[in-house]
Amino acid sequence: GAVVSQHPSWVICKSGTSVKIECRSLDFQATTMFWYRQFPKQSLMLMATSNEGSKATYEQGVEKDKFLINHASLTLSTLTVTSAHPEDSSFYICSATRPRDSSTLYEQYFGPGTRLTVT
Amino acid sequence: AQKITQTQPGMFVQEKEAVTLDCTYDTSDPSYGLFWYKQPSSGEMIFLIYQGSYDQQNATEGRYSLNFQKARKSANLVISASQLGDSAMYFCAMRLFDRGSTLGRLYFGRGTQLTVWP
Numbered sequence: 001g002a003v004v005s006q007h008p009s010w011v012i013c014k015s016g017t018s019v020k021i022e023c024r025s026l027d028f029q030a031t032t033m034f035w036y037r038q039f040p041k042q043s044l045m046l047m048a049t050s051n052e053g054s055k056a057t058y059e060q061g062v063e064k065d066k067f068l069i070n071h072a073s074l075t076l077s078t079l080t081v082t083s084a085h086p087e088d089s090s091f092y093i094c095s096a097t098r099p100r101d102s103s104t105l106y107e108q109y110f111g112p113g114t115r116l117t118v119t
Numbered sequence: 120a121q122k123i124t125q126t127q128p129g130m131f132v133q134e135k136e137a138v139t140l141d142c143t144y145d146t147s148d149p150s151y152g153l154f155w156y157k158q159p160s161s162g163e164m165i166f167l168i169y170q171g172s173y174d175q176q177n178a179t180e181g182r183y184s185l186n187f188q189k190a191r192k193s194a195n196l197v198i199s200a201s202q203l204g205d206s207a208m209y210f211c212a213m214r215l216f217d218r219g220s221t222l223g224r225l226y227f228g229r230g231t232q233l234t235v236w237p
Contacts, residue, residue, distance in 0.1 A: 034224065112162065
């Protein structure tokens with residue numbers, strides 16, 4: 001089955017520093033990748049949609065300059081949390097989409113998530 | 120606006136019993152898909168089952184079945200013969216397939232925390 005990896009799986013950083021999270025599709029080329037944020041006991045909140053070779057589309061209320069997304073290739077998207085603050089502490093999950101046959105049904109695969117703690 | 124509603128923040132079931140997790144959705148698009156995911160405490164999202172809006176039969180995957188009632192816009196998940204390992208958060212999600220919709224974008228409900236007790 002298709003696999004999506006995330007690195008790191010957890011990270012602790014100091015307030016004011018930047019953290020980069022990688023999302024890789026290991027055995028398929030992802031046409032689109034999504035970045036979600038999840039607070040404890042809450043649902044997944046879509047932050048942005050990342051398409052290879054183009055600028056990410058951010059959801060309303062998500063700061064583009066704070067959460068930098070780069071989709072450099074069909075297998076890699078990165079999320080950089082710039083000038084992190086304690087309120088950025090959260091669980092960040094990526095997902096990748098690949099075409100399934102020639103239909104319009106696109107399979108989506110989730111990464112294992114990255115737990116960010118900002119001290 | 121698309122919306123997924125899960126009205127049960129928590130559910131309890133005894134081992135080996137069946138349990139139904141509720142999910143209703145709201146969309147005016149005719150082409151959509153409904154998903155259920157399981158999220159254990161480790162955080163990974165595990166795909167359980169999928170139902171397409173044009174599918175005539177309810178989806179089944181092992182102990183999981185989806186009670187799809189299109190007219191009521193509900194897509195309840197039924198877990199039969201619950202196991203202790205089923206204890207987790209369960210999310211209902213919807214994807215639209217019409218042109219103009221972001222390919223692959225999922226709309227999630229708030230989730231239901233299922234606890235299976237011996």
